[in-house]
Amino acid sequence: MxxxxxxxxxxxxxxxxxxxxxxxxxxxxxxxxxxxxxxxxxxxxxxxxxxxxxxxxxxxxxxxxxxxxxxxxxxxxxxxxxxxxxxxxxxxxxxxxxxxxxxxxDADELPLMVFGDQEYPEETRLKYRFLDLRREQMQQNMTLRSDVVASMRKRMWDKNFREYQTPIITASSPEGARDFLVPSRLHPGKFYALPQAPQQFKQLMMVAGFDKYFQIAPCFRDEDPRADRSPTDFYQLDMEMSFVEQQDVFDTIAPVLAGVFEEFGGDRKVDAPQDWPQIPYAEAALKYGSDKPDLRNPIEMQVVSEHFAGSGFAIFAKLLEQEGTEVRAIPAPTGGSRKFCDRMNKFAQQEGLPGMGYIFWRKQSADTIAQEQGISVKEVNAKIKAGEIVLGEEAAGPLAKNIGPERTEAIRQQLGLGVGDAAFFLGGKPKAFEPVAGRARNVIGEELGLTDKNRFAFAWIVDFPIYEADEETGKIDFEHNPFSMPQGGLDALNGDPLAVKGYQYDLACNGYELVSGAIRNHKPEIMLKAFELAGYDENEVKSRFGALYKAFQYGAPPHGGCAAGVDRIVMLLADQQNIREVMLFPMNQRAEDLMMNAPSEPAAEQLMELNLRVIPQE
Known part of the structure; x- marks a missing residue:
């Protein structure tokens, strides 16, 4: 035996x-x-x-x-x-x-129990992660993660992709986050960087003629932690293809992800990839207040500025006199009670706003009709009984009183609401209030039971703007991936930079960004012009992106790709709210590894070897 x-x-x-x-x-x-x-x-x-x-x-x-x-x-x-x-x-x-x-x-006295469903502070769980991982749910989560990665690999191989490994020690590159720098012993005063993504390497592979690449790639970004983001490292299904347009990338990766969600999503519905909508970025911001909308929630916001311009509600009326402002409504079907409206108003205050305007519609009362017609309530009730008066709906709430019945009715008609429904209103410059509006939309959908919990709802977000302007200085900078091909090519870059859209796309699912990618800018003259608009001169481009710039001068093919976040995908499949629940040994909220005691102070000998000195902070 x-x-x-x-x-x-x-x-x-x-x-x-x-x-x-x-x-x-x-x-x-x-x-x-x-x-x-x-x-x-x-x-x-x-x-x-x-x-x-x-x-x-x-x-x-x-x-x-x-x-x-x-x-x-x-x-x-x-x-x-x-x-x-x-x-x-x-x-x-x-x-x-x-x-x-x-x-x-044998075992000492346990700092946390493995048996049972007791809750322990996250600090305790991470410090004793080797015990925490023995718990049934954690064993299931990590097994699921392993199985998902294996399934991704198989599906990519089935699509004639090969897996290649790109370097872990490389040069610093602006990918939208801070680099982790690694000092060089052999080259004093110089630093490597851990890759934020294999972005440049996979593009260079396309120039090298490999045609199809994928990798389950480790990525390193020095970011502030969130529930759905690790502060140090994460894994992504990274892929790139040559001789493709945007739709080719969609048609390749969508069945892979749909298959994974069907395989591991239990009884939750997965929409067919051909039914995944393609929503322009501007439309997503307007309707959902987010570029990663949760489409399980049917609520769509609408612009209702015309109903408040010149109205008796002075706050919005004066606001709309300023350039670039608007008022948007968040419909709330079945939310037509003062109690619910007050609760959402409190939510807005917790988000740092003075409040959130609202209107709700209810059945007309005999009192209201009596006041309107100048007769007694008794006469109204008699007429209702005789069928001479039919109770309709009436609008309630401070906004309704301020703007009057005609404007209120126009809003109701536009939003398609009726008795028992409500609408909430936010105004100002869209970029300022959209995030709060998006969160309010999510809360309303959840609280009113409108969000379908038994579904994975995917949407491609397309037509991202390449540039943004700093509100104070007006300086133009990249809003999204600097390596994206601008729609319209070089001609587009000769006009208003803020109007330039890129062949860039994200895939959203249930309120999370799962995939980000682009058709790449592969022409050196377009690359120089694109970076010039963002304040990078030719010498800086050649210095920071020398390999790409050189490669593009030697017969670069049109190419594009994307990366799907493995950790976030597993988090959704495991029905977890925190990404640390699906990572073996994650950092805490302060980017500390409590189990391994990292980061730690280096030994004096290590610093001497690297020609470094730590300057104590006061």
């Missing part, structure tokens, strides 16, 4: 009754039933119940065993009584009577 096990803790069933077996694993739970010890023995694959009573030669040793000790047992497989069968686990029909026991590793 093998030194440690003949079977895993998920293998045994009724067909093994009568066999002598050897199992190794961790003590998941111990129960003492009147002198009979029942132990749930756990390994990576499952749980087997083993039992030990005073007839066992190792009973006294088994009494000393505690939770999370690592043990090996030898024993006989027995069938459980029918009324004791546990149909929730594969081994639920049997149990193993222990004949021999070896403690492979």
């Amino acid at each position: 093998h030194a440690f096990r003949s079977h895993t803790c998920a293998d045994l069933n009724k067909s093994n009754v009568g066999e002598t077996v050897r199992l190794s694993g961790w003590v998941h739970r111990i129960r003492d039933h009147g002198g009979i010890l029942f132990v749930d023995l756990r390994d990576h694959y499952g749980i087997t119940q083993v039992l030990c009573d005073p007839d066992s030669p190792v009973f006294s040793e088994m009494e000393k065993v505690r939770s999370e000790w690592c043990i090996r047992i030898d024993g006989n497989v027995k069938a459980r009584d029918e009324d004791l069968v546990n149909d929730k686990i594969p081994t639920g029909e049997i149990e193993v009577f222990v004949r021999d026991l070896e403690v492979l590793g």
Whole structure:
């Protein structure tokens, strides 16, 4: 028999009754039933119940065993009584009577329990990650991650892509985040960088004639952490193709991702790739307040400025006199109660706004009609009973009173709302209020039960602007990927930079950006002009992007690609809200590894070797 096990803790069933077996694993739970010890023995694959009573030669040793000790047992497989069968686990029909026991590793008092669903502070979980990872949910998450990556690889190979590895130590490159720099020992005073993405290398591979490339690529960015973003490193399914247009990239990657979500998404619906809408960036910002909209939520915002211009609501009326301002409405079907409207108003205040205007529609009351017609409530009720008056809807809320019934009715008609519905309003310069409006849309969809939780809703976001202007200085800079081909080529760059759109695209799913990519700028003259508009002169371009600039002068093919975030995809499939739940050894919110004690101070000898000196901060 093998030194440690003949079977895993998920293998045994009724067909093994009568066999002598050897199992190794961790003590998941111990129960003492009147002198009979029942132990749930756990390994990576499952749980087997083993039992030990005073007839066992190792009973006294088994009494000393505690939770999370690592043990090996030898024993006989027995069938459980029918009324004791546990149909929730594969081994639920049997149990193993222990004949021999070896403690492979005992355990100190545990800082967190593996058995059960207790919640522990994230700091504790990350410091003792090796214990946290023993928990069933974490084992499932990491197994899912491994399976998803394997599926991605297979699907890419099936599409005639080959996997290539690009360098991990390279030169600094502006990819939209801060680099992690690595000092060079052999070249004092100079630094390498960990790659933010394999962007330049994969483009150079296309110039080198490889045609199709993919990689499960590690990427390194010194970023502020968020629930859906690691502050240090992450993995992406990176791909590039030659002789393609934007739609070719969509047609290649969409079936791969759809297949992964169908394979691992359980019973949640996945829309067919051909049904994934392509939404221009400007339209996404207007309708959803986000370039990564959650389309499970049917709410679409609309511009309603005309109804407030010159109205009795002075705040919006005066606001609209300023250039570049507008008022947008967020429809809230079924949200027509003062209680809900007050709750959303409080949400706006928590977001740093004074509040959020609202109107809600309700059935007309006899009191309102009596006031309008100058008759008594009793007469109104009589007319209602006689069918002479039919109750319609009426608008309520401070805004409705200020702008009057005609404008309020026009808003209702535009938004397609009725009795029991509401609308919320935000105004100003769109870039300033869009993020809050987008979050409000999400909250409204969630609170009113409008968001379909049983679905993965994908959308391509296209036509991204290449440039943006600093509001204070007016300086033009890249808003998105600087390596994108401008729509219209060189001619487009001779006009207004802020009007230039790129062949750049993202794939959004359920409110998260899963994919980002572009058709690349592969012409040196367009590259120089594009960077010139953002303040980079020719010498700086040649210095910072010398390899690409040179390569583009030697027969560069049209090419494009994208990268899909592996961690974020697994997070969605695992139905988790925090990306750290699907990463083996993540950093905490302060970009610290509490388990390995990183970052740490280097030894003096290490600094001397690298010709570095740390200047103490006051």
